[in-house]
Amino acid sequence: MTASHSPFVSLVGAGPGDPELLTLKAYRLIQAADVVVYDRLVSDEIMALVNPDAELLFVGKKLSQHCVPQDQINQILVDKALEGKHVVRLKGGDTFIFGRGGEELETLVEHNIGFEVVPGITAASGCSAYAGIPLTHRDHAQSVQFIAGHLKKEGRDIEWQSLAHNNHTLVFYMGLKQAPVIKTNLIAHGLASDTPCAIIERGTTSQQRVLTAQLCDLEDIANQAISPSLIIVGSVTRLHKKLSWFK
Structure with a gap:
């Protein structure tokens, strides 16, 4: 060095x-x-x-x-x-x-x-692992995408249509405040309203908490969560209760 x-x-x-x-x-x-x-x-x-x-x-x-x-x-x-x-x-x-x-x-x-x-372990990888949510899984998702929940004021909007796929896991960073926008746009662009989702609050720490719901109720669980939190949308979140190991 x-x-x-x-x-x-x-x-x-x-x-x-x-x-x-x-x-x-x-x-x-x-x-x-x-x-x-x-x-x-x-x-x-x-x-x-x-x-x-x-x-x-x-x-x-x-x-x-x-x-x-x-x-x-x-x-x-x-x-x-x-x-x-x-x-x-x-x-x-x-x-x-x-x-x-x-x-x-x-x-x-x-x-x-x-x-x-x-490099450090990014929140999507660390928090999902500690929550028992594999980001990819043969029976659930063949791809994963990380999305910033908020953009620079002059930045481009999220291309929502490209995100609304059933065999896809979406991970939103810094997205609690934008939960209503995330829900509305994903449903409007074709993702089913009953798509499973999860919010991981303070992931990997002793204060970790995982909230699960359907996409139509994402705003409700976001209102219960505090920052820092990560939003995961996709059927892999169904595995949380089965695979959760971190206490």
Whole structure:
């Protein structure tokens, strides 16, 4: 790895919450970091493993409530790296799946700052596994798709027609507020109203809770859930009670 005096940032995925899901490399880096820039989805249990002498900078975001705007986060990474410190940018889940890691790296490249990327277990994989919901299954789904539950204001709308397939599993990140829109559009584009679905709240942590319903009732269970939560739509969610193992 680059010497500590050279500008360098490690972009690290922390996984969905359970500290035992950290990769060995992620654990080694947070133990050695001079600065850790972390977000809201990094669990307290994982933060407890960070080098106690490291400078901790919280840049968490919530829907419609950004603690630190993205451009400022990018600048923090640049500034701290240029101080000659080894910076770890610690993100919940995986750095490249709805984590805006690519945007942060682009800024580092513009400033000629070295970096590395350490993947993390994304929420869809971790939470579904702990909930006993296989994302693909020979009898239920031959494909899976990850969808951001909210878009940038200037972004394209979701192509709902491409999502409404019976042999398909849909995983919506950050979708609680958009549950009525998700339900309405999927049904309008051909998915049956009785399609099974599930919401996994605080997945892989000791506070994990799984709510199940039919698609027509998705809004009702979304109103009972709190963030962070993941929405899964598809017949694989029927397997939750049969395969659930995490207590």
